[in-house]
Amino acid sequence: MERLDTAPKSFTKYSAPGRELRERWKYLLIRIVLCCLAGVTQAQSATEYQVKAAFLFNFAKFVDWPADAFSNPDSPLQICVLGQDPFGHEFELVIADKTVNGHRIEVLHPSGVPQAKACHIIFVTSSEKQQLRDILRGLRGASVLTVGELPGFAKGGGIINFVLDDSRVRFEINLKAAERAHLKLSARLLTVAKLIVTDEDTPGN
8 A cells, every 4th residue: 555755634743843852752762662672660750651652663663564565765654643642742743853764753643544544553542442443443454553552452453552560551462463464573572562462352353
């Protein structure tokens, strides 16, 4: 499926933040991810959604997309938030100037599943609980890394699900869902996952 180099009208984007804010978030995100991947306590100064934002950005470094997932070698890697945004503006602003494997990062807000199919990573927020079945069904087969935060998200067909474990943000992975999306997950990512799901329930079926 062809990826969009510019955001369609149904997406929302923000302008660049100040340098001090970018540097503060960059330092914090690096601390969080290093702690998470090392399996030690997450930075106490970080909120739940700062930790999740750090993971979303770094997931891109541990996932291989099919060659046709990018229309051009320098096409942007699109991280999308579907539903009510729990991050606030800082997350979108700060990672907008980052790159992964030569792809700059765009943070977008699709209005629905059809637009979400143009994303590379889609974070489905808890506000979409009632629509979760239809969302996962609509994205099934698309080369999109689906990430959620609702109980049963991974077993329901989502690829990665955030869970809280003693106030620490961890995640589950559904390998079958990743394979269906033609995504290859790094062994390092699998190593730090709390749970690897190999069977599924009904929402994405």
